Amino acid sequence: MTIYKMILTQCAVCATELGLSSGKKCGRCSTRYCGPECQVQHWKEGGHDQLCKSIKKAGGAEQYNANKKYTEAVAVAAEACAEDTKGQTCYICTQALHWKTKEGLVRGCSCRGTAGFAHVSCLAEQAKILFAEAEENNLSLKTINERWRRWDTCSLCEQQYHGVVACALTWACWKTYLGRPETDQIWRMAMQQLGNGLCEADLEEDALSVREAELSMSRRLGASESDILVVQCNLAITYRKLKRLDEALRLRQEVYSGRLRLDGEEHERTLTAASHYSSSLIDLKRFEEAKALLRKMLPVARRVLGENYELTLRMRWVYAQTLYTDTSATLDDLREAVTTLEDTARTARRVLGGAHPFTAGIEQALRKARAALRAREPR
Numbered sequence: 001m002t003i004y005k006m007i008l009t010q011c012a013v014c015a016t017e018l019g020l021s022s023g024k025k026c027g028r029c030s031t032r033y034c035g036p037e038c039q040v041q042h043w044k045e046g047g048h049d050q051l052c053k054s055i056k057k058a059g060g061a062e063q064y065n066a067n068k069k070y071t072e073a074v075a076v077a078a079e080a081c082a083e084d085t086k087g088q089t090c091y092i093c094t095q096a097l098h099w100k101t102k103e104g105l106v107r108g109c110s111c112r113g114t115a116g117f118a119h120v121s122c123l124a125e126q127a128k129i130l131f132a133e134a135e136e137n138n139l140s141l142k143t144i145n146e147r148w149r150r151w152d153t154c155s156l157c158e159q160q161y162h163g164v165v166a167c168a169l170t171w172a173c174w175k176t177y178l179g180r181p182e183t184d185q186i187w188r189m190a191m192q193q194l195g196n197g198l199c200e201a202d203l204e205e206d207a208l209s210v211r212e213a214e215l216s217m218s219r220r221l222g223a224s225e226s227d228i229l230v231v232q233c234n235l236a237i238t239y240r241k242l243k244r245l246d247e248a249l250r251l252r253q254e255v256y257s258g259r260l261r262l263d264g265e266e267h268e269r270t271l272t273a274a275s276h277y278s279s280s281l282i283d284l285k286r287f288e289e290a291k292a293l294l295r296k297m298l299p300v301a302r303r304v305l306g307e308n309y310e311l312t313l314r315m316r317w318v319y320a321q322t323l324y325t326d327t328s329a330t331l332d333d334l335r336e337a338v339t340t341l342e343d344t345a346r347t348a349r350r351v352l353g354g355a356h357p358f359t360a361g362i363e364q365a366l367r368k369a370r371a372a373l374r375a376r377e378p379r
């Protein structure tokens with residue numbers, strides 16, 4: 001059986017879901033169909049006779065699709081950043097307009113002032129070169145992993161890119177590595193990166209099909225238990241965004257117990273899993289369980305990771321949520337929620353900056369907690 005190492009999992013004509021290995025494909029360009037009827041129709045009436053050659057030339061259907069999606073995503077990101085980047089230049093090529101693509105600038109990290117403006121193409125080129133150098137020279141695994149972070153983390157402020165900028169960069173990443181054999185670790189990392197980027201840009205349905213393909217691929221290729229937990233964790237995020245809350249909770253419970261067993265309670269991955277699991281418990285209004293879990297794990301996070309660490313902040317935020325979202329919360333619970341969030345918001349502002357979505361989220365939670373407290377406080 002042929003395995004299509006693809007994220008294009010639907011018939012190009014009728015959009016029937018084909019999974020990873022069913023259906024038919026164009027012998028020249030690998031465009032996928034549910035069967036001969038759709039293939040013939042696409043050729044005769046769908047314009048495939050005109051496009052087939054260019055798709056083949058680009059490196060096949062998957063590469064063609066990735067290149068096209070990349071160009072679209074760059075345009076979306078530059079447009080979204082147009083206001084913020086007006087009058088600035090790229091810190092990599094020093095130009096305002098990219099010399100070749102004519103794309104505009106973006107900034108989607110925690111850089112402030114005049115720092116961190118760049119072209120997605122320049123960021124991508126830099127990541128690609130740095131990573132290739134690490135691979136070619138057989139640098140240590142640690143260096144290889146650090147270099148890989150250039151696909152999702154700013155080298156200046158060391159914070160992750162977010163939103164549409166993150167999304168455009170992950171299309172760049174995917175189009176760079178999709179031609180690798182599926183047994184190559186880098187191929188799976190690129191696919192995972194793409195799922196993250198689509199999720200960052202709120203393209204949930206697209207993210208879901210990438211994540212699901214990734215999970216069945218990982219299982220089929222015999223990935224380690226730890227790697228599969230990573231994929232399940234990402235899939236849960238997507239389920240949650242799609243409001244498939246029970247499925248998200250089930251996965252997160254599984255990931256949390258898997259992490260406890262594999263990594264122990266002090267590992268960052270276990271703490272992240274605990275934070276996710278408690279968020280899902282809150283979604284389903286299972287406040288007592290969420291509270292109990294966080295009372296156990298939050299002290300571990302503060303001790304092991306420190307107060308300024310983003311995950312510690314996130315866990316305190318979730319903990320405050322268990323307090324103020326619960327309709328049976330006591331006055332003391334609400335007061336504790338407000339002080340926790342005030343403290344967390346101050347730290348987030350200092351560490352991540354006021355424009356970071358994380359800080360904005362905590363401040364919004366603080367407003368909600370204060371409102372809940374005002375509504376209840378005796379006059």
Ligand SMILES: [Zn+2]
Pocket residue numbers: 011012013014015016033034035038
């Ligand atoms: Zn079809």
Ligand SMILES: [Zn+2]
Pocket residue numbers: 026027028029030031048052053055
């Ligand atoms: Zn074709």
Ligand SMILES: [Zn+2]
Pocket residue numbers: 090091092093094095098118119122
């Ligand atoms: Zn540039």
Ligand SMILES: [Zn+2]
Pocket residue numbers: 109110111116154155156157158159
């Ligand atoms: Zn930055």
